Amino acid sequence: MIMRYWHLAKVAFQEVTVYPARVIGILGVRMMTWLSFLVLWRVIYSERELVGTYTLADMVTYYSLALIITELTRVWTVTRQFADFVHKGTLSMWLLKPVRISPALFTTFLAERACYTIFPTLLFVGAIFFKPALFQMPHHLFYFFVSLILSVLLAHLMCSLVGIAAFWLTQTNGLRNVFARLMEVLGGMIFPIELLPEGIRKNLLDFLPFQFTQFIPISIYMGKLGDRSISELLMLQLLWVGVFAVFYWLVWEKGIKKYEAVGH
Amino acid sequence: MKQSDIRYYYRYYGHLTKVKLMSLMEYRFDIIASCLGTYGYTLMILIFIDVIFRNVNTVAGWNRDEILMLFAMSQFCFYFFYTFFWSIWSQVPDAIRTGDLDKLLLKPISPLFQLVTQEFTLIEAAPSMILPFALTALVWNRLDLHPTLFQVSATAIALLAGAAISVLVQLNLALLSFWVSDTKPLQKSFAELEDLRKYPLAIYPESVRWLVVTLVPIGLVAYAPTYLLVKGWSIVWFALPLATLLFFVLMTMFIWRYGTRAYTSASS
Numbered sequence: 443m444i445m446r447y448w449h450l451a452k453v454a455f456q457e458v459t460v461y462p463a464r465v466i467g468i469l470g471v472r473m474m475t476w477l478s479f480l481v482l483w484r485v486i487y488s489e490r491e492l493v494g495t496y497t498l499a500d501m502v503t504y505y506s507l508a509l510i511i512t513e514l515t516r517v518w519t520v521t522r523q524f525a526d527f528v529h530k531g532t533l534s535m536w537l538l539k540p541v542r543i544s545p546a547l548f549t550t551f552l553a554e555r556a557c558y559t560i561f562p563t564l565l566f567v568g569a570i571f572f573k574p575a576l577f578q579m580p581h582h583l584f585y586f587f588v589s590l591i592l593s594v595l596l597a598h599l600m601c602s603l604v605g606i607a608a609f610w611l612t613q614t615n616g617l618r619n620v621f622a623r624l625m626e627v628l629g630g631m632i633f634p635i636e637l638l639p640e641g642i643r644k645n646l647l648d649f650l651p652f653q654f655t656q657f658i659p660i661s662i663y664m665g666k667l668g669d670r671s672i673s674e675l676l677m678l679q680l681l682w683v684g685v686f687a688v689f690y691w692l693v694w695e696k697g698i699k700k701y702e703a704v705g706h
Numbered sequence: 707m708k709q710s711d712i713r714y715y716y717r718y719y720g721h722l723t724k725v726k727l728m729s730l731m732e733y734r735f736d737i738i739a740s741c742l743g744t745y746g747y748t749l750m751i752l753i754f755i756d757v758i759f760r761n762v763n764t765v766a767g768w769n770r771d772e773i774l775m776l777f778a779m780s781q782f783c784f785y786f787f788y789t790f791f792w793s794i795w796s797q798v799p800d801a802i803r804t805g806d807l808d809k810l811l812l813k814p815i816s817p818l819f820q821l822v823t824q825e826f827t828l829i830e831a832a833p834s835m836i837l838p839f840a841l842t843a844l845v846w847n848r849l850d851l852h853p854t855l856f857q858v859s860a861t862a863i864a865l866l867a868g869a870a871i872s873v874l875v876q877l878n879l880a881l882l883s884f885w886v887s888d889t890k891p892l893q894k895s896f897a898e899l900e901d902l903r904k905y906p907l908a909i910y911p912e913s914v915r916w917l918v919v920t921l922v923p924i925g926l927v928a929y930a931p932t933y934l935l936v937k938g939w940s941i942v943w944f945a946l947p948l949a950t951l952l953f954f955v956l957m958t959m960f961i962w963r964y965g966t967r968a969y970t971s972a973s974s
Contacts, residue, residue: 464891471895477914478902485909486762493761613736619743627750637757 446541447549454550458557469561476509494637500664503578504634506566507660512631513559514594515655517601518622520551524605525614534703544694548598581665585672589659592679597625597655599686606690609697630657636666651682718815722826730829737830744834748841751777751904766908771845772936773906778845779865780904780928781838785831786869787876793825794876795897799890802883805971818962822877853935860944861935867947868927872900874954875923881958884965896922903928923950 458465480502487498496504524547527533536543570577580586604621608614626632629652635643636657647653658675661667667675730737755777759770768776787794798821801807810817853861879893886892903924907915910925918925930943 461888464888468891468895471899475898475901478905478910481909481911481914482758482765482905485766486758489762611733611735613733616736616739616741616743620739620746623743623746623750627746627753632750632754633757637760638753 447545450541450546451549451553454553455557458554465557469558472509472513472558472562476505479505494634495666496634496637497578499576500578500666501634502576503664504660506562506569506577507663508631508656510559510562510566511590511593511656511659513562514555514590515597515625515629516555516558517551517597518618519554520547520598521601521605521614521618521621523547524602525608525618528606528608528701529612531703533701544602544690547602551598552594578664580663582662582672585676586659586663589662589676589679592676592683593655593659596651596679596683596686599683599690600625600651600655603686603690603693606693606697609700625652625655628652629655630660634660636661636668651686654679654682715815715819719823719826722823723828726826727829740830741833745837748781748834748837766906768906768908771848772932773904774841775845775849775936776906776928776932777904778838778841779868779932780900781841782865783869783872783903783927784900785835785838787873789828789831789835790826791822791873791877792827794822794873794880795893797824798822798877798880799883799888799893802881802965802969803887807969808971817966849936851936857934857939860939861931864934864944864947865931867951868930871923871947871951871954872927874951874958878954878958878961881961881965884961884968900924900927919946920950923954926950 483493483498483501483505486493487501491497493501527536533543536546539546570579601618601621604614604617607617611617628635628647628650634657635647635653638647658679662672662675752774755770755773758765759773763769765773801810801821801824807817807821810820813820875896876893879889879896882889882892899922902918907919907925907929910918915925926947930947933940933943
């Protein structure tokens with residue numbers, strides 16, 4: 443059974459790497475966006491040493507890790523795939539295959555994202571090795587990896603849920619846009635959410651799952667935990683994964699009964 | 707172009723709008739959600755700008771309101787593309803790759819015009835377009851701008867040129883579909899890169915500044931009109947967008963001409 447998913451992953455990896463120029467182009471653009479953030483912050487740090495509790499080295503580390511984690515949690519292809527399957531009726535073909543659709547999509551997603559994550563990760567590790575002064579050193583590397591795995595799972599579940607809303611809405615582009623924006627800001631992709639006013643963080647963000655997709659893993663890596671412990675954060679992250687897994691399963695079960703295989 | 711030709715294109719556009727409106731009503735929820743998404747994006751940028759300016763008073767000589775004006779201008783350029791030329795993004799590469807261009811070549815209207823105007827999103831864009839207008843009005847007041855008519859005209863021309871540059875760069879990327887199998891990731895990446903246009907050019911090191919003004923002219927698009935409006939007249943920031951626009955018009959004509967020659971219909 444596992445071999446089937448392994449083959450799916452292999453095919454997905456090959457599908458991406460068959461166009462190396464495309465991968466390089468996309469990564470090049472992402473690097474430019476990343477650099478533009480750094481350039482902007484460098485200008486700001488020319489006037490002061492600290493922004494919130496972040497030094498320039500913290501900020502460089504934050505954006506470098508955000509670049510890698512963003513690549514790993516860029517789940518919008520899955521959302522679009524799900525919506526297309528329902529919209530065009532191609533879900534029927536997946537239902538006939540000897541694999542379960544959700545893990546199959548997760549596997550192919552991971553393989554695809556691996557192509558885009560390898561290069562920034564190598565660059566980050568290399569940069570730490572050759573220019574350690576530019577970066578903040580890792581504080582809790584093992585827990586960071588645990589949190590990273592949970593964040594990928596959480597992002598995947600959240601975005602898949604948006605995708606399977608297509609059972610009821612048919613078109614989910616708009617919903618996907620809303621969700622993408624929320625994940626970008628509230629997840630900490632654009633800037634560390636610690637820089638937001640405390641009221642917003644304590645009264646809003648702490649009750650939402652978005653920060654667990656980006657900000658929390660990076661905070662664990664950098665040891666910027668505030669008044670919370672690692673175990674508390676990991677438990678909360680696990681809880682969100684559990685909540686979304688159950689919710690996903692319920693919605694899927696209900697949605698699949700509504701599916702009409704339009705056009706096929 | 708004759709007056710009757712303009713009427714003909716106008717009627718064609720009117721018909722497209724009617725069809726679009728009918729199809730939109732099928733997916734009302736999606737329209738509302740799309741609108742919320744764009745509001746969300748604007749809010750996200752405003753929060754980011756707020757976070758920055760809670761820590762500093764100016765960024766590379768630009769204060770909060772000037773940066774907000776820069777952002778509003780960048781939004782105008784985006785909505786120009788989104789409203790009138792969205793099919794460059796959504797349909798041009800597919801039409802070329804799958805051979806759908808065939809039927810456009812047979813119609814008595816410019817195929818390139820049809821290709822870039824297949825999708826008309828004014829109705830979807832209209833609610834979101836309120837935001838840049840509102841932001842401009844707000845910042846205009848706060849900056850206490852009193853531009854001359856000449857300055858306003860120069861700003862409008864530079865803004866139109868900037869918006870057109872954005873459209874043409876995207877179109878050139880899409881037209882690469884004549885030779886490359888899938889240009890969408892490239893277009894998408896360029897769209898992500900366009901986020902850079904909301905920062906003042908002075909933040910970039912000299913070499914990067916040169917790059918975003920010439921080779922990848924995203925730096926020009928919103929910066930030039932904003933500079934003309936808030937900082938005053940500058941021949942460089944007026945002439946540069948126009949020269950760049952001319953270059954991209956010529957480049958588009960060149961790519962279209964050689965692309966249609968390389969086009970091998972449905973099997974391409």
